[in-house]
Amino acid sequence: MLAFVLVSGSLWILLELSSTLMEKMQAQEMLSGLRVPDMDDLGRFFSSLPTSTLVGIGALAAVLAYWLATRPRPIKPPCSLLHQSEEVPHEGGGRRSMMCDHSKLLTHYHDDARTMYEVFQRGLHISGDGPCLGSRLPNQPYKWMSYKEVTSRAEHLGSGLLYQGCKASPDQFIGVFAQNRPEWIISELACYTYSMVVVPLYDTLGPDAIRFIINTADISTVICDKVEKAQVLLANVERAETPALRRIVLMDVLDSALVERGHGCGVHVQAMQEVEALGRDYHRKPLPPSPDDLSIVCFTSGTTGNPKGVMLTHGNVVADFSGFLKVTDKVIFPNQDDCLISFLPLAHMFERLIEIFSQANSPLKRCLLNFAAKRKGAEVSSGIIRSNSVWDKIFFSKIQASLGGRLRMIITGAAPTSPTVLGFLRAALGCQVYEAYGQTECTAGCTFTTPGDWTPGHVGAPLPCNLIKLVDVPEKNYFAAKGEGEVCVKGPNVFMGYLKDPERTAETLDPDGWLHTGDIGKWLPNGTLKIVDRKKHIFKLAQGEYISPEKIENIYIRSEPVAQLYVHGDSLQSCLVGIVVPDTEVMPMWAKKKGILGTYKDLCKNTELKKAILEDLVRLGKASSLHSFEQVKNIYIHSEMFSIENGLLTPTLKAKRPELREFFKEKIEQLYSAISM
Template sequence: MHFQEWLRSLRSITGLKGSESEDLWSRLPSLPLSSLSLSSLSLCPSSLLGLGALASLTAFWLVTRPRPMRPPCDLQAQSVAVNGDPSCRRSALLKDDTLLEFYYEDTRTAYDMFQRGLRIAGDGPCLGFRKPGQPYQWISYTEVASQAQVLGSGLLAKGCQPNSLQFVGIFAQNRPEWIISELACYTYSMVVVPLYDTLGLEAMVHILNLAEISLVICDSEEKAASLLENKEQGVTPSLSCLVLFNDFSEAFVERAKTCQVEVLKLQQLMELGRQNLKDPVPPQPQDLAVVCFTSGTTGKPKGAMITHGNIASNTSSVIKILEVSMFCHGARVGFYQGDISLLMDDIKTLKPTLFPVVPRLLNRIYDKILGSVSSPFRRALLHYAVRRKQAELSSGVVRNNSLWDKLVFNRIQASLGGNLRFALTASAPISPTVLSFLRATMGCLIFEGYGQTECTAGCTFSMPGDWTAGHVGAPLPCAMVKLIDIPDMNYQAKNGKGEICIRGPSVFRGYLKDQKMTEEALDSDGWLHSGDVGQWLPNGTLCIIDRKKHIFKLSQGEYIAPEKIENVYTRCVPVLQVFVHGDSLQSFLIGIVVPDPEVFVNWVKERGILGSYEELCHNPDVKKAVLEDMRAVGKEAGLKSLEQVKDLYLHTESFSIANGLLTPTLKSRRADIRKVFQEQISSMYSNTAI
């Protein structure tokens, strides 16, 4: 058998291209391949055995070596300019400028997507829940669909109408009953209005009245009681029925009766539905599915109207990139017990393959990993192992079975269940350092997305195979993204920087009963103006670099309006000027405070502390006293906990036009203040415990 023939046989066994196998054999002694055959080699038996062993090992390595992931497009050109305009781009996964509205012909609404999953999974598990110390229990797709139809029929029996003008409130933690209630609404074309504790009672009243909600589904008596209190005060006249997942007291029922509000257990409503079962009234793509209210950091919250078509197009885009979407593909979804302190135990028990996660939790995992490594040797080993895994990632190899996974990362991966294949992070930015570190240690794909409620969810998403950090990926197939000039901030679209605008089938219909705010968000050509500032990178991905308006997110995804908070804090006696700062990679606020020289010294003296103005500004006890006073004033003014500063720095010199920290109209130059106090800001975030 000639060597060339043997080499061809090796190629056929291993599936190698010629260049790959020849490269390995180029390390053997240099002999003319044309004249070489195994039968003509004058070798002793031991040499032949050694050569055979080498050939076997080589073949085994070639067959079993980790293969790089094949990206779905050229990672150096992940988006394409629309009509030759480099400031306006769409996904490179599309054949032309026609945006993706649906992936499967039969999934054009949220209702359709669940029905497809039902056909795939049938009696397979759908929604999972657990009690402390117990395994997960599962409700099948068939049972979820049945319960949704029964519950929806119960809603109809209580006077709800089967159309997209009927709004139903859901005020509960995430749990199976939440999803079943949502599907019950979709089964009969009704619209879901989620309610959250963080909205605050005043916002809750506004939402109930604006949407004219008569029925709210709650999880607990405590939440229902907060709604009932508003009814008792006469500020939510439309509310007439409360449906509770959990048990409630007879005293609560009697209290509700006095203000003409009926209280039902979920099971009672479902029994009513069984007795009056109706055929489904499925929604159309143009019908409203959900009205999602913003947190309302500037004025009253706005209700973003999201259609079934919006949801279908956004979900379809993720399917096109990842082939992953939960209910549409018959996947099972497990819920945590409701206690955040037990979340890691829930994850370990559930053993998820897909893990949607907010950056704050990833930051905690990162901190916990680093904090658990005490000795210098173990720390050095950890960082070396991370670098080796990151080198694999840079070549497109993603795995959890390498030597480093087995030696160093196995406990980390086991704490997350051991089965993770995908993790999705959004809602706030994540540090590139943390993202790169966790991609190595968790041994799975971690994708980062960017978007907002008004475009249903995401408008950009990182591409499989691209493990660089510091960007939020390329446009999803359902969205065109363009940058427009912001003259006041010196951002120009021709330079690849500007305000991020989004257009496509995932963009919302507008704000509920608020034409003025709708026109501010959506221009006449249908572009949604995000208020965020982005930059196109050479590979076609988007980087978030600034915020057009002085509103930002904390790491848990909550929006903060700093100027509102500053106006509250300036009411404090010792405070002359204050600058509130937040970072999207941090979970709390800090402040730069200029004390009022005319009253500060005496104010401090009354608290038994003496010294000059400058000395007092550097006294930790004085800082503590000022912080306590500010927080007390903030609480009295109704600031939420997240809106209160956790630490501050007392500065002796006032912000002024002369030192460049105030505009001619005496407004804070926020970017300049951040730069001047960057050292103090970094120190406060480093030294302040969460």
């Protein structure tokens, strides 16, 4: 239609114009009885227009057509964002993802990738021996190993371990004591290639925990990265605290003194290259595992007592990441050009991003930055995620470049992210930022943000690999009938149990296979989950560390001038703060010894006294081996005792933590603000 006046292929705009003209002429006909014009009439009408008018119409049409073709479009959600999960019959209120195959939960994504060994082999096949593991020194380019190089090194390392007495069996546990580096992955793959089990060791757990893990898992071989860690392991053997340890394989350059020290206590210390060389000479054909075989034992730090060894099968791990793939496969399916960057803890990365904006050092810059963030935030709210807007070019390109400039996806977990931070990241990074929730016992995640749902304040819907239900917690007034209760998870991603700990396994994993997380959740109307509380007085800090405040309070209460105290932290903060009530009789005398004088009321406001008490608390914490993240970083001195009368203590004189948190809400905010200044 109207082909004689089409310019730049803009058919739609001229059809709109002709439609409008037709409507107007039809209206005139109704009023005056005139004949409705046909297409010849319209043709003559446009032919009568001046050339300049036609050119203007054509130019406008071309601009509008270009805008329509290139305008940003929102991500198309894989399901209705108003209905992201549904209740499953006969599962006691359990809910499943709307992306689930309704006949069963997802166990794997690809038929030829049901174990971690098969997953790697699939990567080798698809990549055509492309780059696999990359690492770099500061300010240096990445150096890459290909899939075949990694496979070869893993087979050689595994063969070398077998030659020296290790078994190709899920009963063979190999410790890995190292930071993230390519050799970590090679060691892990070596274990999977020969059906052995990886047991990560973390120095953040402390020396007692490392000894406990080695003894509990009967670890005779540990692969570690640095000489210093090898020395820690040898010291344990010398003190007869880890009698099973017989071999240390070192990733870094071998120290001859270390070899001699190991020889003196019956431990064979050798270089990783030496073990791989043995494996080349005495190569063994791979003996891969089955999906039901144990793949890894991850010891969690816990809050009290010894760490718990979470036993995860190959099937557990494959099911969990298959759930992530299923949720995102329509919007951002990984391809062979993608790189995965291990950036832990992410709290440090968020801090670095914020630091980039300390450059907004004038009111005008801050005003423009806030405006840009709001405009990008408005796009995110409408479902549009992009990095090519004018605001990106002016303000956010530096942040995006600091992460390589090709970022497509970020997944954050471990602890809930502040809605403000999450919104800013989605706007500034110009990529899809997803939030996941879960714990080691369900492999990693059990909920995940649905693509297209960029609203903060929840942790998404259940993954397609698991069900989630809420159960009553009457002592805290949470009831499943109201859509609130303890979060429980069931599915192929749920762990086998705790290593050699049937009692704690029974406390966490019920007879019907439901994992009881200890977190309190709430179903939102759209089928997403919100985490609102903990069943016990345990919480996570922003970097993912669990905290037991009572344990810390029981240590700090030994401080001479302290009568009462309340330790506070939450999942949006990376440190602890405290409320301290001094002893009315002891504190003034204690202060006088330190040269600080005044009445009790005056001393409670004295900054020198506050500093002295804080130092004493930290001293006690160090003496009791508290970790750095378990120490309070700021305190407020309160002059009135917690009591039954003011509602801060129970009739049995126990602290009412929710009431204390609410009562001191303003002071707590001030304490955190002072830390960040």
